[in-house]
Amino acid sequence: MNLTHRSLGAAKALVALCCVAVCLGTAHANSQHKPQRAAAKPKAAKAAPARAAPPRVRDGEAEARLIEIYKLIGQAHTRAALAKAEVLVRDHPNFSLAQLVYGDLLTAQQRPVRNFGDVPDSAVRTGAQALAELREESQQRMRALRERPPAGAIPAQFLQLSPQNKHAIAIDASRSRLYLYQNDAAGPKLIADYYISVGKLGIEKAAEGDLRTPLGVYFVTSNLDPKSLKDFYGAGALPINYPNPYDARRGKTGRGIWLHGTPPEQFARAPKATDGCVVLANPDLERIIRTVEVRTTPVVIAPTLRWVAPAAAQADARHFNDVLQAWRNAKASGDVNRLLAFYTPDFAINGKTLAEAQPLLKVELGRMRGKDVELKDVSVLRWTDSADTMVVTFGEVPMGARTGVTKRQYWVRLGPQWKIFFEGVVG
Structure with missing residues (x-):
């Protein structure tokens, strides 16, 4: 979904000026604007039909809806944006960035907003780091969607993919983005891309425990059953072969670098929030797990991807x-x-x-x-x-x-x- 530069600029400006009515997860606005629970029916009343199971959450769906809200804000359709934001946070109550935007829109109905995080000083002091992380997440999502890969371009690392490489993954750490490619007779084709988080201290892993994500060419080595993992890893995990022979030649150490999901109570993480792994929202990871092949899927992790014809x-x-x-x-x-x-x-x-x-x-x-x-x-x-x-x-x-x-x-x-x-x- 590409936005115009004008809409993007307006959306970014509003996000930068919005006030936080929901102070970093306390959900003040959400708690006051939830639909009221229906009163208990008399025992003699006919039982309501069972509700249908909620539809499966699609990969990338929550982010697409958030960007649509930004687009409406950029077009000054704030009431429509508010309505969509209310539905989004109801569907994804753990999507903190969506909660933030929803709270900002609610506050904007009451008074002009002055700056991002326009809350009491005591709240700013206690939640400054979380607020900064949400702002950075918003900027990264917007940047990645504004700076799309040129049509038909591929990462420069993909010199030649064989028929055995049915899929390939490229990660751009500077944009907090993972790009999923499908490879067939016509060549690599971008089929999806997702927001991701990397190490707390950034990239260029060199040693065990340095809280950095490695850079290089890797391969998916296995697909770990989520039932065998702690909730911390969410929908599952795809380990990669770090350290690879090039890493070992340069004396790099460490192990256990995975692509994995988030805990059930969390939708996404800050751009720099992991111990070195690459982390995605669970619906996005589930799509990747269903798609890629073990042992033959390359995973390129780069500081910045260079796109070539x-x-x-x-x-x-x-x-x-x-x-x-x-x-x-x-x-x-x-x-x-x-x-x-x-x-x-x-x-x-x-x-x-x-x-x-x-x-x-x-x-x-x-x-x-x-x-x-x-x-x-x-x-x-x-x-x-x-x-x-x-x-x-x-x-x-x-x-x-x-x-x-x-x-x-x-x-x-x-x-x-x-x-x-x-x-x-x-x-």
Whole structure:
């Protein structure tokens, strides 16, 4: 849902000027404006028919309704905005930001608003942090919806997705946003995006317990049953493979980085509110859990996503595929020295050093007896920070064989050359 710049500006201005009638969850307005409970009926009265179960909450639905309220505010339709806000907080009583906007709209019916959080000084002092977090959440949601990805663009990290990557996830920490892509014969297509929270101390995780969210290219490793988890994790959890081999090469530590939901009493969190995980509202996480595949779904977590045209990504992929094919040819040659030229001195293969791996490589090359190697379902994901790296996954099938193994390699650019610093079997 895209808003015009004029509507967005007006909406942001009103949110910035609104007064908080509901002081950070005390729900003053909500408690006074709830529908009155019907009086008890006489025992002889006919019982009312059972109510139908509430409809399933759709992913992204609450945010879309909140933005529609902002849009109405920007158009000066405050009464219509108030009516929609009342329904929204009734449907999502734990959506604190919606409660805030509802309270502001109620107060605006009585007197002009002066500033954001125009409440008694004592209330401001006790709730200043929560108020600031709600304001930041509002700004992040609006920013992400104002700064939409260009039509048809993809994250620059997605050089090449294979048919095995039916879905891919990209996270932009600067916008508190997760983008869900579907990949088919036509290429990656954005199908949904959601507000998310990251670590309390931000991003670039380096050590256990540093309250930061890692940056890099990861993969969903499992889907944890919510029945096995504490309520803290909400609708479930999708662990990712932090620390990956690139993290390990740089000495990064920690574990247990998940995409997970919120406790039942909470709808969303502040943009920086986790111990390092990526957290979504439960309806949004449920959609992702129902959609993505374990082991084959890449998860890119970036400070800021750079969007490129698919053709630009394909050009970079073709250039790197020339390097990958040269490695394949070296392996098919049976010449171990020619093959070793593609590896860094600190190379590791399934936990073994280069010196330890050499006998294994010789055995493998001897078994292939110079047969050509076919690389199937190649995916290439690029990550660039202090170094330029590639995460490459493919099926390796000796010519004439029906099946092979799925391997993942991590490449790093050393001057003009690409070298492999890690290789392992993933399936």
